[in-house]
Amino acid sequence: MRKRAWSIFCAAALTMVSLAGCGGNGGNEETKGTENPVTETGNEKEEITLRFSWWGSDNRHEATIKAIDRYMELNPGISIEYEYMGFDTYYEKLLTQLSGGTQPDICSIDHKWIGDLINQDKPFLNINELTDIIDLSKFDQEFVQNFCGREDYLIGVPCGMTARGALYNVEFFEKYGLSSEKDWTWEDLLEAGEKVNQQDPDAHLLFLTNDVLVYLTRDLIKQKYGENMINDNYELVCTEEDLKECMEMVKKLVDTGTMPSFEQTVLYENVFADQVPAWLEGKWGMTVLVNSNLPSVVAASPFEVKTLRLFSSEGGKDSAITIAPTMMLGIPKACKHPEEAAKFINWFVNDPEAVEITGDTRGVPANEEAKESLAKKGLISEEVSAMLTQALEVTVSPENTPTLNAEVAEAISEYSHQVGYGQMMPEEAAKGLYEDLTRLLKKIKP
Structure with a gap:
């Protein structure tokens, strides 16, 4: 049998002597932005570096990078490094990063991993406790609660519905x-x-x-x-x-x-x-x-x-x-800048400009307002919409x-x-x- 991902997680966790903060690089395939936060002198604002990871195809990568660049233009002092890879290697790497304290500040999470992660002491912040920053009012609440966590624990914000x-x-x-x-x-x-x-x-x-x-x-x-x-x-x-x-x-x-x-x-x-x-x-x-x-x-x-x-x-x-959710965006508990990470997530899933940039690269948006906006502009492909509609027409x-x-x-x-x-x-x-x-x-x- 092939090596178990959770065995890697547990073995690495047992051998760790200390945990580093979540801003470390961790051997990423792709990164962008400054490597270390820089504190300015005088009255100037501290420059903060966040790391964001996801998986997917080239069109998802390109759209996400474009959105990141736009966010940094709008928010001087915030630098976002990114790393992306194929789905087949993503989870194993995430578990290794979590065990070693080298995880990104904003992590993409698949719905299939929720139970395992919850059973491993919930390494991500509860999004329900960040709703003063992340607006979930435009999301189908039943979908969010049924598919993105357990009971009152919400592991991440769903980008799309798939x-x-x-x-x-x-x-x-x-x-x-x-x-x-x-x-x-x-x-x-x-x-x-x-x-x-x-x-x-x-x-x-x-x-x-x-x-x-x-x-x-x-x-x-x-x-x-x-x-x-x-x-x-x-x-x-x-x-x-x-x-x-x-x-x-x-x-x-x-x-x-x-x-x-x-x-x-x-x-x-x-x-x-x-x-x-x-x-x-x-x-x-x-x-x-x-x-x-x-x-x-x-x-x-x-x-x-x-x-x-x-x-x-x-x-x-x-x-x-x-x-299910296409992917959820979660913030590790070890994150040094959880408020800034939450602000980026809120912009990424709610801001009209961000929604238009990313389009349907993460499926049909879970944000109802975003979905309607993209549909009116013809930015949700016929095939993406048809497959979801066909699924919703039967018992699931x-x-x-x-x-x-x-x-x-x-x-x-x-x-x-x-x-x-x-x-x-x-x-x-x-x-x-x-x-x-x-x-x-x-x-x-x-």
């Missing part, structure tokens, strides 16, 4: 006679995928990132039972037989040619379609992602693309479609902390890959996964 769905190449669908007029079931997907691959062995209907491969198992369980795969008591709601059906789905996707072989996709399982040659060349016709990642894919695709609601199970009790329910646990996801990924590579049969993988998850849940239960 939903998962499918994106397809219109020309590809037309070429192989596929229809998008109705929602697809998993069986529809397999039937269409086999049809495509029989016509052209080099063509495949679907390819998935590792994250979505993990969601496949969680989705099938949630669609069947109408509940998260693991309940709030850290108990599996599914049986070993259920997990066998999930592993069989992985095998069917490969055996029918619906998906390329795992050997073909291994280089691309942690990147989006805009970096996948077979997608850009029109050989792979559909992918699954969240709408906040659509702008870069749409911009890079040399063909028309449209969205499709996520695949469902016949007679399913839940759509299993994920609606929040994912819980145990189901989103990083070690649970790693176990599902590990066994899914074993089946995908043909190294395990579904029944063997299901038995191993069920046993591993049962042991793991006993270990991680608070």
Whole structure:
């Protein structure tokens, strides 16, 4: 099994002798601004340096840097360094930074990490205690409270609202006679995928990132039972037989040619379609992602693309479609300048100029006023809006902390890959996964 991110966090924390302030550099991929705060003499204001980190695509990076530059123009004496990277490495680095006291002053947080971070002594300030600086009045309060924290603890401010769905190449669908007029079931997907691959062995209907491969198992369980795969008591709601059906789905996707072989996709399982040659060349016709990642894919695709609601199970009790914050902006407790960090966050999510600069690069804004403003100006792409609308039209329910646990996801990924590579049969993988998850849940239960 691969190294656990939380093991890194705990090991580093145990070996630390002292914690540095959050203004340190910490080996960043990208930084900008002065390296150290400078105190001016006389009556001049102290110059403050903040660090801001996030993940994402190039268009998100460019828009965010432009917003940072504008904020510094408007606020002399504030310098903001930035660091950005891919999603697959971000969380592990953040945990290492938190354990070593080298974390940025403003951190981007994914909703899947909330439970783990709360269980690790809540290393971020409670945004509910900063509402005199950060205005949350224009946000859907139910969404903020349900998806951005636990009880009265708010870990961060949501930048946008995101939903998962499918994106397809219109020309590809037309070429192989596929229809998008109705929602697809998993069986529809397999039937269409086999049809495509029989016509052209080099063509495949679907390819998935590792994250979505993990969601496949969680989705099938949630669609069947109408509940998260693991309940709030850290108990599996599914049986070993259920997990066998999930592993069989992985095998069917490969055996029918619906998906390329795992050997073909291994280089691309942690990147989006805009970096996948077979997608850009029109050989792979559909992918699954969240709408906040659509702008870069749409911009890079040399063909028309449209969205499709996520695949469902016949007679399913839940759509299993994920609606969540795109990313939240949080302030570590160790931050030396929490008030200035909060002022920047407030500007970033509420100021009309900042909203226009960042547009839909973090999905549809969670700020209702910002969303309406961008929509009127045509600054929310049709695809981003369509995928969210399709998700909101069906029954959705929040994912819980145990189901989103990083070690649970790693176990599902590990066994899914074993089946995908043909190294395990579904029944063997299901038995191993069920046993591993049962042991793991006993270990991680608070």
